Amino acid sequence: MILESLSLKNFRNHEDRSFRFPPGSTVVLGGNGAGKTNLLEAVHYLSFGRSFRTADDENLVRLTSDYFYLRGETVSGGIRNRTEASYETAGKKILRYDGRTVSARELVARNRSVVFYTDDMNLVLGASAYRRRYLDQLLSQTDPRYLDDLVRYNRTVKQKNSLLKTMKIKKKIPALPVSGSGIPLRRSCPA
Numbered sequence: 001m002i003l004e005s006l007s008l009k010n011f012r013n014h015e016d017r018s019f020r021f022p023p024g025s026t027v028v029l030g031g032n033g034a035g036k037t038n039l040l041e042a043v044h045y046l047s048f049g050r051s052f053r054t055a056d057d058e059n060l061v062r063l064t065s066d067y068f069y070l071r072g073e074t075v076s077g078g079i080r081n082r083t084e085a086s087y088e089t090a091g092k093k094i095l096r097y098d099g100r101t102v103s104a105r106e107l108v109a110r111n112r113s114v115v116f117y118t119d120d121m122n123l124v125l126g127a128s129a130y131r132r133r134y135l136d137q138l139l140s141q142t143d144p145r146y147l148d149d150l151v152r153y154n155r156t157v158k159q160k161n162s163l164l165k166t167m168k169i170k171k172k173i174p175a176l177p178v179s180g181s182g183i184p185l186r187r188s189c190p191a
């Protein structure tokens with residue numbers, strides 16, 4: 001799938017902008033704060049129905065406006081498709097594929113994209129949760145069953161945690177032994 005064009009209305013700092021991407025790779029150049037990452041964020045939104053920087057769509061609406069609208073035209077195997085996303089400050093989000101209202105789940109399967117963002121250095125340097133989330137995102141795009149399983153798994157974990165909380169079961173972790181320097185010694189991790 002290739003993204004041919006992208007239009008943004010009242011998305012972050014973009015009031016009304018349209019871009020056409022020529023065949024091949026595209027490099028976006030601009031000063032700090034020009035809106036380059038915002039552009040990537042819009043592409044991500046049309047792939048996942050959400051931002052990779054915020055969980056609150058309200059943050060994406062241009063400060064002086066009360067809605068945003070995104071439109072992307074893609075081509076795959078010679079077939080053109082149109083994806084649209086809109087959000088109103090009242091909280092109503094609509095995702096459309098060729099004019100038909102769709103779920104974020106459907107967009108994930110149709111519009112595949114991968115964002116590599118500065119925070120993604122955590123993939124190498126950070127906790128394993130970052131790596132799991134990254135792989136979950138990739139696999140969800142290629143296998144809808146994986147996405148279904150993931151949604152069910154996350155729901156179950158949430159229910160389990162909420163049950164444990166209700167039952168007031170607290171797992172007591174013994175304090176780490178402290179070294180002579182006052183720095184806690186590392187607990188050895190199971191492989």
Ligand SMILES: Nc1ncnc2c1ncn2[C@@H]1O[C@H](COP(=O)(O)OP(=O)(O)OP(=O)(O)O)[C@@H](O)[C@H]1O
Pocket residue numbers: 011012013014030031032033034035036037038039059060061062063064
């Ligand atoms: N909801 C919003 N309404 C208006 N402007 C916004 C909104 N959210 C962010 N901005 C503006 O977007 C700009 C940042 O855009 P972006 O992060 O895309 O910059 P950038 O071109 O990637 O910069 P850098 O080169 O520093 O990474 C800032 O000027 C910020 O004030």
Ligand SMILES: [Mg+2]
Pocket residue numbers: 036037038
């Ligand atoms: Mg940036």
